Structure formats: C-alpha cells, structure tokens
Amino acid sequence: MIAYAALAVLAGLLVGLSRQINGRLALSTSALESSFWNHLVGLVFITCIALAIGGLFAGNPGDAPWWAYLGGPIGVVFIAAGSWLIPRIGAAHTAMLIIAGQMISGVLLDVILGAPGNTFARVVGVACILAGVWAARNPPKREAKIT
C-alpha cells in the first residue's frame, strides 16, 4: 500500500518534471514545437513499451465513440499552454492554476452529465479553490515594488 502511494506521488512528480523540461524546450524553440516533441517522443516510448509487453489493441477499442479520439488534439494545446506559461508565471503558479481549472471544470462536467454527488461538498470545494485563485493573483503593492 505504501509502495503504491509512493508510486502515485511519483506520478505527480513526473507531471511536474515533464512540464519543466517542456518549458525549457519552449524557451529555446516555441511552445508548439515543444508540444510536438513531447507527443512524438512519448509516442515512440509508448510504442516500444507496448510492443515489448503486448496488448495494445486488446479489448474493443473500435467501440469507442468518435469524440473519444479528440484527446490528442486537446493535449497538443494543453502541453503547449503549459510550456508557454511555466517560464512566465513559474512552476508553482502553473501547477496550482491548472489544478484549480481542472477541479472546477470537473465539477461542471459532472453537473452537466448528471453524475451523482454531494452538492454541499461541491460548493465548499469550488469556493475554497476560487478563494485560492483569488489569493494567487492580486499581489499587494508592497511586493509589486520588489519585482
């Protein structure tokens, strides 16, 4: 159990690592080119692992609805956005605001899809996140003089 927890934390660390490396690549090239290499290198890597382990086409992938295939193009914009933002607002702000946006849009999506959930907890959670986002922008004037 502890080992799995460590793996889950490691997955989060790797998300940050990949964003930091892609951000560095974007500094030398462009956000879009960084997103392209991220996808191409990831594709080669996953292809190798899948060939070694097998089962890439297991199940009934053909049954998936057409819109499920849009994850790739969305990811291109997502990775480009992260690579563009990280040198501008820093790793912590980038990570926190992406998390905030993901959480709140997740609640919206659940509401739209009619997924069951605790309304009170949703309202408190979203309010907390919005308060955090508000605190992140709007720096007091004292700090502004230093920068």
Place this chain on the structure above:
Amino acid sequence: MSDLARSTQFFHFTAAFGAGGLLTLMVLCNGTLAARGSLFFASWIPHLTGSIVALFLLLILRPKRAARVRPPLWVYLGGISGGVTVMLTSATMNTALALSGTIALGLAGQVVFSLFADMQGLFGLPKRSPTPRDYMSMMFILAGSLILIFLGGGA
C-alpha cells in the same frame, strides 16, 4: 504592479485556469478510450493523433524559434516522463488507492515538485521564491481539491 503587468498576469492566470479545463476534457476522452480498449491504447492514440496535429500546426503556423542554437538533447525527453506517468497512474488506480487516492497523491507530488523547481530555477527556467501569499493560495486550492475528490463524489 502596473496596470499592464496586472492585465498580463490576469491573462496568464486565465490561460492556466483554462488549460485545466482542457485537461478535464482530455481525461474524459482518454478515459472513454480506456473503458473500451487497453490502457496502452488510451495513451498511444492521443500521442499518435497529437503528434500528427502538432506537426500540421507547426507546418501551417511556422512559429518563430526563440533561439538560433539548438538546445541540448535532454530537453526533448519530456514526453518520456509523461509516458511513465500514464503507466504509474493506471497501475495505482486499480489498487486500494483508487482514482481519488491516485489523484490526491498526484496533486501532492506536483505541488512539491513545482515548489522545488521554482526555488532551484530547475533546468534553467527563471528562479523564484514563493511568497507567504503563494503558500496561502496553494493551501486553499489544495483543500478545495481534496474536498472535491473525497467528499464531492456520489459515493
């Protein structure tokens, strides 16, 4: 902070927040693929279509290179780290941690890494020290996320 800097910051923050929204849609798409096909398939397909779309966009938009010198080779390896992430999360999702535990611990990993990266100016990105205000903002966002992850669901 000048008005211009403030509106630039507002734009950056809105973009990051919006990117989080894109992430939700991406997870929905890839999760739907994973429900029908294998986890490899659900990661392989978006990388394949993403590579093609990004290549087309590069050919059409031809964005300017920021530096004439080619960066060191290792900066091209961010995609591997992303690929490993997919495998780790699909492994832990099916343990007692479940999806909620996997997401919550993943958030912790991201926060720790991003703070470390900012303080070190890791990989040559701008160095910055988080302010008390940043920590406060982070606490609120994390607390809200944990409430949504563990209490907001239907279970």
